[in-house]
Amino acid sequence: MTSASEDHFRRASVPLVTPGDLRVILRTRDGVPIEALYEPCVKGPGDTVIVVAHGFTGSVDRPAVRRAAGVFAQRAAVVTFSFRGHGRSGGRSTVGDREVLDLAAAVEWARGLGHSRVVTVGFSMGGSVVLRHAALYGAAGGDAGLAGARTDAVAAVSAPARWYYRGTAPMRRLHWVVTRPLGRLVGRVGLRTRIHTEDWDPVPLSPVDAVPLIAPTPLLIVHGDRDPYFPLDHPRMLAAAAGPGAVELWVETGMGHAENAAEDALLARVGEWLMR
Template identity: 70%
Template sequence: MTSGPEADLERSCVPSITSRGRRAALLTDDGVRIEAAYEPRTPGVPAGQNGGTDGRPEDLAIVLAHGFTGALDRPALRRAAAAFRERAAVVTFSFRGHGGSGGHSTLGDREVGDLAAAVRWARSLGHRRVATVGFSMGGSVVLRHAALHRPGERRGRTDAHADAVVAVSAPARWYYRGTPSMRRLHWVVTRPTGRLVSRLGLRTRIHPDDWNPVPLSPTDAAPLIAPTPLLIVHGTRDPYFPLDHPRMLMAAADPAATDLWIEPGFGHAENAADAGLLGRIGDWLTERPPGTATG
């Protein structure tokens, strides 16, 4: 019987190899099938100073967690994946209820399990260092995932913890309705007509039930992440979450392990992230070993 990382891969997904990498169907701990893709680092492009735990870029994989209504094959996530592939291998996936994945979206609650499955898959492919980068809803997920899956803990066949975490355009607290964009989003999520619009127009299936219990908030998760390095990125022109959100996260996190970037003119999540910002995030991930931040 096969054991080790190869067995993890066989039991956790159904892989298919393509010329650009491989596609897989990952199975979460609660039985939801998640579509995922793996792409190696772009050949011939130099990585950062510390691409992996022993200086080899191949040791690092970056797992991208998209925002609400995003998916593995959406152009904005593909653009982000291409930028990060210049520095490391990249895993992309669609959260439950999105794209070709099964289940229904729970707006960041059970999605922690989707991210854990993707991180385990990256480790099963031989990557000793795995970083998570989340956008908007995905930003809240990478924060909660890092708090709930700590280094040294094994909640499955392979470690699901992240060695570095980046939250881009993430909310700090639940039920925020302080901007027109968030009021529209709450209408989509809470009304049957809104969920129908989401399913037909946005290709996103939303779970109709309220949270019970209410999950750990991003702000409550932030202090539990250290000593894992954390980068919080937020734009001054974010139409969903104003600047009190990243500042709340920073105030709650360990300052010795956390960096905060307030980006002038930046809007929201992967749709607004340009190549320059994505490249700087990639450099932040590749130029520091686990357990450090720039302060």
């Protein structure tokens, strides 16, 4: 299922580093069409491309995603994409499960564009996805046959540590949207997000269980101390799971949740960290 014709986009033909913006439809390994956008670094060609994984109900063209991409593009080329069930991508959202395949397709495409270094940053649901992706496709937990989809560094912003968390009012509302027929209708009509109707089977690797598999890939965890969705025990659990010296943890004073709350100065710092 897709909400837009693929005729509106060029197919991904993996040219070498492109001089301008390139909007394409990618195909995931399970056949879902995913819209993606490549933007070159404003300062000229470079080795690094930053792949941005948005939060639940986001998309390539949402203002917060475009703002983050603009900040990152001051330092590197940027790939943004819409997860399945979001924007003009096909399929339905599985809220962090099969979205790993969407990110893998975007990373593989970015690497094929001619950049020698591909890094990932994810927000909220996207944060959980970049952690699981780094574990599943990385040096410790990855498949050598999927090396083109690996990441060279990963930053997770406002990510949950564990699944099924209902400890805050916003998360209880989110679970209602995801699990109830009326909630999914609200998601489709009001939030422009198409949500899968089936439960996870099997339950995917949780973020906190994924983190120990990420090393030696550099890992950054960023979280706001005023996050209304996930309190500070989530980033602290993630950092503890990584082990000493395997992660940097930034707790941001006054910050709320995900890309909407991340100020340009913080995004710039994350971009600089990813470029190291």
